Amino acid sequence: MSYGGDEANVGFATARGRDWPSVRQFNVFLENRLGALLDVVRRFENSDIRIVALTVVDSADCAIIRLVLSDPERATEIFHQAHLPFTESDLLVVQLPEGNQPLVQISKALLTAEINIHYAYPILVGPRGNAGLAIHVEDLDGATQTLQRVGFTLFTESDFQE
DSSP states (O other), X not given: OOOSGGGGGOOOTTSTXXXXXXXXXXXXXXXXXXXXXXXXHGGGTTXXXXXXXXXXXEOSSEEEEEEEESOHHHHHHHHHHTTOOEEEEEEEEEEOOSSSOHHHHHHHHHHHTTOOEEEEEEOSSOGGGOOEEEEEESOHHXXXXXXXXXXXXXXXXXXXXX
């Protein structure tokens, strides 16, 4: 990849933390024990970082807490300070459209483009009171283009910092 010449003028607006339509999800790995979830969410109790979305995938031995947070950069610092093992992954957060079956509308749009949804969960606190759905898809770029082309609103990380 070359960074000289004309390519040097390319903006980095698509980098994380900007207006790129993907949102960082934190995957926190915990022992499956009483109080483990509380230990994680209390890390944000005395901060202005909001938990935007949360889901738990658990098994007999361990749990993965998937979180979307209003300030991913500071959240990373908190996880490091707490020595919590975590990874990051990219999601799309789609504003639920008007109508009786918004999940059907989103699913149909992605099916039409032959894009598989790996998992999805609701947003607890959407921008300006709008409900949303966090989705992890096999083809982030294709899903972004498809959903925007058919008129869905995708939230960015900056939407959750308001």
